[in-house]
Amino acid sequence: MSAAEPQIEHGWVQRELALELPGLALASACVTPAAPARATADGRAQRLAVLADRLRGAQVVALRTRPVVAAQRSFFRQVGLDPDVQRTPIEEAALGRMLQGGFVSRTPLDDALLIALLETAVGVWALDDARVHGALGLAMGGEGAGARLVVADATGPVAAAFGAVVVDRRAGPHTRRLRLFAIQVPGVPAIAVEEALWTCAQALVEAGADR
Amino acid sequence: MVVLDDRVPASARLAHTDASGGQRAARAQLRGQIAGLERQLARAVVDGWPRVALPAAAGAAVRPGPRLLNLGELERVRDELADRVAGADMALRRRAELQAGNRDLLERMLLEPGRHRFVRVTRADVGEPGCGAWHVRPRLGLVGMLMGWWHVKLSSGCPLAT
Numbered sequence: 398m399s400a401a402e403p404q405i406e407h408g409w410v411q412r413e414l415a416l417e418l419p420g421l422a423l424a425s426a427c428v429t430p431a432a433p434a435r436a437t438a439d440g441r442a443q444r445l446a447v448l449a450d451r452l453r454g455a456q457v458v459a460l461r462t463r464p465v466v467a468a469q470r471s472f473f474r475q476v477g478l479d480p481d482v483q484r485t486p487i488e489e490a491a492l493g494r495m496l497q498g499g500f501v502s503r504t505p506l507d508d509a510l511l512i513a514l515l516e517t518a519v520g521v522w523a524l525d526d527a528r529v530h531g532a533l534g535l536a537m538g539g540e541g542a543g544a545r546l547v548v549a550d551a552t553g554p555v556a557a558a559f560g561a562v563v564v565d566r567r568a569g570p571h572t573r574r575l576r577l578f579a580i581q582v583p584g585v586p587a588i589a590v591e592e593a594l595w596t597c598a599q600a601l602v603e604a605g606a607d608r
Numbered sequence: 609m610v611v612l613d614d615r616v617p618a619s620a621r622l623a624h625t626d627a628s629g630g631q632r633a634a635r636a637q638l639r640g641q642i643a644g645l646e647r648q649l650a651r652a653v654v655d656g657w658p659r660v661a662l663p664a665a666a667g668a669a670v671r672p673g674p675r676l677l678n679l680g681e682l683e684r685v686r687d688e689l690a691d692r693v694a695g696a697d698m699a700l701r702r703r704a705e706l707q708a709g710n711r712d713l714l715e716r717m718l719l720e721p722g723r724h725r726f727v728r729v730t731r732a733d734v735g736e737p738g739c740g741a742w743h744v745r746p747r748l749g750l751v752g753m754l755m756g757w758w759h760v761k762l763s764s765g766c767p768l769a770t
Contacts, residue, residue: 413676414676416632417632417676418676454658455657458653458654458657459654461654462647462651462654467646467647470646471646474642474646474685475642475643475682476676476677477677477685478673479671483670544675544676545674545675546673546674546675546676560673584643
């Protein structure tokens with residue numbers, strides 16, 4: 398196993414969720430990103446430009462019929478979200494590409510997450526591993542009607558499912574080790590989720606490869 | 609996948625096993641129906657693009673986050689989606705009928721241009737991509753009009769950008 402092929406860890410799922418939404422899972426992987434080399438910024442921008450070229454109007458509309466996206470859209474509806482309003486990660490990125498005319502290269506981590514998303518249609522999020530306690534999993538956060546699906550560690554929620562990461566768990570400039578995670582919704586094969594994590598890890602390694 | 613026990617006492621769970629099991633099965637069935645309807649809607653959107661504007665969701669709003677829906681909520685989602693699929697099917701059917709009518713008209717124009725003077729049918733009207741149009745026009749301008757020499761001209765395509 399190379400540095401770009403991280404060990405995939407399968408997260409826990411709260412019993413209530415597992416019974417109600419069989420097939421829902423979470424996978425995570427730890428990655429130690431190398432400091433980015435200046436020379437690779439162009440490479441990342443170039444790769445994003447190539448990926449942007451793959452997404453034109455007709456392809457963006459047809460995204461919803463691709464198996465992974467179709468499964469995500471169905472899942473969104475099943476958990477009370479309208480995917481035409483709160484879009485799936487890949488559709489959100491595609492809409493941004495249509496509005497901006499391309500993808501803007503940002504930090505190595507942002508770019509790696511975006512590349513993984515565009516290559517696999519599976520969203521990947523990153524946490525500062527030092528601020529995560531124990532294994533990650535999926536749980537219901539909150540009580541009663543206000544309970545929401547969250548990604549949690551041993552101490553509590555670390556991110557909203559398909560949403561923002563809790564501020565004090567975010568990866569920042571001083572993060573030494575990242576904990577990447579992706580949510581596998583029913584109908585999406587595990588290999589797609591694992592590929593998303595591998596792609597993200599690979600992109601992070603490449604970002605520092607030319608140092 | 610590791611499933612964590614949610615620490616509800618076993619006795620409390622057992623008392624509701626039958627009722628909750630039945631309801632869970634009903635919710636699973638509704639989720640299956642929602643998934644099927646979502647696939648139908650997605651196909652309709654792709655089939656209709658870019659000519660047919662399909663009806664948007666009524667009252668769709670940003671929700672605070674994903675959650676487990678109860679039976680009633682899942683039924684509402686299923687019914688709203690079914691309405692949208694029906695609306696989309698109707699819009700596509702109407703469009704298909706309109707295009708079939710326009711194709712008939714185009715055939716008649718080509719057979720008898722003199723009976724369809726100055727009628728214009730665009731490629732979009734018959735469901736074809738591009739900007740061309742079939743237009744019944746007189747040969748040789750005014751002379752053709754006076755002599756009854758009509759023919760169908762196909763325009764060369766999209767206008768150049770200015």
